[in-house]
Amino acid sequence: MNFKVIKKCFSFVFFILFVNCDNHIIERSANDYFPLKQGDWWSYTNLDLYEPVSVVITVEALDTILQRECYPFNISGDFHYYTRDQDGIKEYIKLTQNYGGDEYTILQGFVTRLELPLVSGNRFLDSLADSVEFFGKWIKGRYLINGLVSDHQKDDVYGEVYRVIINLSKTIITPDSTIASEDYFEEYYAPGIGMVRFKNKDGDFRIKDFHIE
């Protein structure tokens, strides 16, 4: 066996593969795309020059809901509760209905907000459904989340960024009426940072500044 030939072959193969390493699969495999620690914050701004809007997301101290430890996400004063488990990020959902000035809970629980790790083409679907009886009338509630990790692209600043498309559907059915709402948005996640961009009905928001503990 001629080891000089082996060395030359290896050098050639290494060179070819060096060129092909450009898709950065280790960066996608070995980074956290959803940092979740108290004190993390992200600041976003939309691309509207005439009506600029800023959104700040701050992770507050741990809280416990339904016997699960959750991180409250303060999204410009609006609180969402997230927790991490082996499948990804779960969000606490609570649907309520107003009767006679009092708020009644129709359903509550945790649904998958983002399945981790992110892999292009992956779809995730989760739902909550429940019904309660009020004064002899049944009221049904349903919450459905449908997500797709559509693709990933190389960003010069943030690295390998995944795009996630999410469709939310909320329905409350009473004997007299059906209240349904649907929401559609896109989120872009970067390694070690989290969400760097999101698009919803209010506009296209990009990250301006952030801090990860």
Added chain:
Amino acid sequence: MILLIIIGLHFGIEGGLEQPVIGLDFYHTSGTNFNFNLGKNDLIHNVQLNLSLGGYFYKGKNPGYSLNIYNCGLMVKKIPWRFTPFFKTGIDYITRELDKNREWGFGFDYAIGCQINFYYENINIYPSFYYSGITDFKANAGCLGIKIGVAYEF
């Protein structure tokens, strides 16, 4: 001529377990590996050179997720010592899969460790301890591992 090539050749098989410690510990619990290797002793420098083919398979914390690395590498180790340091480097074809959705890419790996040699006639049995790293030249990840190998020397 063929006899001269065969004399001094050895082939072996290795298998073991890995624990992700850098990077891969976000999404992976543990890994297994196996290798087939074929090599020859370089008696001028007192080293053994091995060509190896193998795979590293990591289970995800998410039960639907897995990371598989298929490797072709070159390993160098010192011959005559009971406790032998070794160094391995190679090229990898990498796939990651979640619920049948797959991504693939290439990477380079390297490993450095120590093996303990036990000889019985032409058979060499060697438990090893090592650190194994993998990179795509932008990010790095690494694991600590143990493996046991059996080699037959002609």
